[in-house]
Amino acid sequence: MPPLVPPGARPETAALDGGRVRVLRSPAESGPAVVLLHGGGCDNASISWYRAFEPLGADCRLIAPDLPGFGSTSGIAPLGGPAPMADFTARLMTVLGEERAVVAGVSMGGDVALNLALRHPDRVRALVPIAPAGLSAGLSRPWMQAALWALCRLPDPVLLPAARLAGRFTGAALRRVLHDPSVLPPEAAAEFRRESTRPGGQLGYLRYGQAIVGRRWMRNDILPEVHRIRVPTLFFHGDLDPLIPPRDSRLAAARMPDARVVLASRCGHWAQLEAHDRFLSEVRGFLAGLPR
Template sequence: MVPAGSAATTIDLDGGRVRLLRSTARPGPGPAGTPLLLVHGGGTDNSAISWFHAFEAFGADRQVIALDLPGFGGTSGIEPAGDPRETADLTARVAGRLGLTRVVAVGVSMGGDVALNLALRHPGLVEALVLVGPGGLVPVLRNRRTQIAAWLPAQLPEPVLLAAARMSTPFVRAALRSVVADPDALPPQVVREFLREARRPDGFLGYLRYNRATLGPRSMRNDLQPVVGRIEVPALFFHGADDRWVDPEGSRRAAAQMARARLVLVPGCGHWAQLEAAGRFVAEVRELLAIGH
C-alpha cells in the first residue's frame, strides 16, 4: 500500500535495500519546516499502516519520510537487529543517506522506543520528538508474572516462533480489537494492509527480534526511564487512555522528567492513537511544531 500524498522508493544501505515512503507535495512559499522522519511499530506493522494519514496531513509544509525497518514491509537484505539502540543507529544512517541533518523524529510503540534512542544517541540529529504509545518506558510488563510469561516463549527457536506466527494469521483480524478501542475507526485500506503484512513470509521476524532483545526474565532490558530526562528537545507524548499494549503510565512518568515534554492522553482510544484519533493527532503535532521551531 502507498498512502495518498506519498510515493514509494528504496535506498541502498548496509548491503540491503530500505523501502521508504516520501511525501509528494511541494511545500508552499516560505521556508519549509524540518522534515518528519517516521518510525512504525512492531507486530505486523509497516510505514504505510502507521503513517497512513501523515503524508497528506503534513506534506504541504515539509518533507515527510517513513521507513520500513528491517524485517518489516518492503525492506530487504538487512538482518533485523532487534535491539532498539541498533535500530536507532540504522535510522540515523538512513537520515544520513538522505542528506537529512535535522529531523522531527516520530515513532509509535516499538518505533517510539527507537525514536527515544535516536534522540539519546544522536542528539544533533533530532530537533523534536513525537511519541505515540512509545515502548521502552516501563521496568516490567504489568507485573512479574506477566513479564516471565512474555519472556519464556521468546526464548524458543526462531523457526518455531515463525511457524506459530504463520498459524495464527487467521486470527489477525480479531487481534485488531486488542490494538484499537474502536476497529471501525481504522480506514479499510489500513486493515487490508495489516492482514497482508501478517501473511508475508517472515513477516513477524523483526518483531520477534525486538522482543528477544528487550524482554528479560525479571525486567525489561530497554527501560529508558533512568535516562530519558537527558532529552531536552520539545516532545509530545500522544497516548490512548485505553491502550492495552503499552501502559500510559510510562509516558506520564517520562513526560514529567523531560524539561520540554507534554503528555496528551486521549480518552476512548487504544494503542494506535495516531489512527484512531487522527484529527486530534494532527492538531497536537502541529502545535508542537509551531512551539518547537
C-alpha cells in the same frame, strides 16, 4: 499485489547496509523534516502513517522507512533492539541527506525515537512519541515476565510457524490495538492482513521481543535516562491503551525538561490512526511552536 502507498506519499528505495530500504516521502520540498517510525507486530510505514501523509505532507518533508524485518525493506537482517534500530535510522538520515529532523514513532517506533534522541542527540530536533515502548521496568507480575522471556527463547522453527498461525486472526489483533476498529481505513486493514501472512513478516518483531525481554525485567527500559533528552517532546497516547499504559508517558514527560503529554479520549494503542483529527491538530501546533 503491490505494497500499499498512502495518499500523498511517493515510495522510493535507499541503498544502505547491503540492502534496500523502502522509504515513503512526501512531495514537499520545504518545511521541517519529519521522520516517521512505525510500530512492531504486523505494522509497517504504510499502515502506521496511512492517514498522515496527505494532510501533513504539504507542509513537511515526511520520511517514513520500513525498518529492517518489516514491510518491503529487503536484504537487511532484523536488527533486534531499539538501540541498533536508532543507529540504523541515523545512518538512513545521512543517506537521505537529512542531518536533523523531528522524529515521531509509535509503540516500538517510539522506543526507537527515544533511543535516537539519547544516542544521537544532534540528529533530533524534536520528538513525538506515540504510546512508546521502552518506559517500563517489566510486567506487573514476575511470573508473567518469566513466561514471556521463556516464550521469546523458543527456536525459530517453533516461533515462526506459531506467528504465521496467529497472523490468521487479524480481526482479534486489530481489536487489541484499536478501541474502535471501524475507524481504521480498509486499505490499511488489508495491508495489515497482508503483512501478517507475509513470509518472514513477523521476524522483525520477534527479534525485537527477543532483544528487549529479560527474565526479570525489560532490557529496553530507558525511563531512568529520559531526563537527558532536552529537545521539545510531545507524547501522544490513547487513554484506553491496553498494551502500554498512559502512565508510562506521563512518568517520562515528568522527568524531561521540555515535554508534555496529550491523552486522546476513548482511544486505544494506535492513537495516531484512531484519534486522527486530534493527532493532526496537536502535531501541527507542536511543529509551529518549535524554535526556528
